[in-house]
Amino acid sequence: MTAEPLASAPSDEELPEWFYPPEGGWTADDLDRLPPSAPRFELIDGALVMMSPQTYFHSRVMWRLAQVLHQAAPEGMEVTVEMSVRLGPRQRPEPDVLVVNGPPDLSATSLPPEDVVLAVEIVSDESRERDRKTKPLKYAEAGIRHFWRIEREHDKPVIHTYELDDTTGAYVATGIHRDKAVMPVPFPVEIDLHSLAGR
The missing domain is CATH 3.90.1570.10 (tt1808, chain A)
Known part of the structure; x- marks a missing residue:
């Protein structure tokens, strides 16, 4: 079974507040401040990388x-x-x-x-x-x-x-x-x- 592609990108109004990086960009400390509802991320070169579902x-x-x-x-x-x-x-x-x-x-x-x-x-x-x-x-x-x-x-x-x-x-x-x-x-x-x- 394969996942269906996203129909369209969400609008700015639909994105949660935490989605936007803090001033100066993401830091290692910021991962601990994401809400429990946020997906799992790792931080590479200051960019959040969402962890994909595992096989x-x-x-x-x-x-x-x-x-x-x-x-x-x-x-x-x-x-x-x-x-x-x-x-x-x-x-x-x-x-x-x-x-x-x-x-x-x-x-x-x-x-x-x-x-x-x-x-x-x-x-x-x-x-x-x-x-x-x-x-x-x-x-x-x-x-x-x-x-x-x-x-x-x-x-x-x-x-x-x-x-x-x-x-x-x-x-x-x-x-x-x-x-x-x-x-x-x-x-x-x-x-x-x-x-x-x-x-």
Whole structure:
């Protein structure tokens, strides 16, 4: 089933007050001031990016990967999903899965990049450019040591792994994993990729 396109753009009278950016543009703090009725957003370069509905593939892989990482994580590390990371005044992206040094503040609505050990993005059609280019660059600049990108190939997940190079400050590709992934970092974990999306 596909969604019907919007018939027309709403008029200014139909837009809610919060839709208009504050003077000087959106900041990371502004996300916490949006009303509960507002859609979920992440902030990239001061622009609000609306989070699109997930596919079942995306949701299943996200939750199952989080469970595998949770079981393997050493004491002192926590695994969470869909928490934004405050990379700067105008940067607050939201990775799909995060491994963080814990325990975090339970009342926090975002995480500082220095607490993030691993950020994982699961690529969707609408997020492809951000997940492949924009967000990895920003995670690397913020010093997040490990980044994984999960692509969908023939309805199966493939994990692309990256590690931060201290000399260049950029990510270096460390592997492309199909069927099974055996990761030594950020902690030892073995992932059966078929089980992430299969029954």
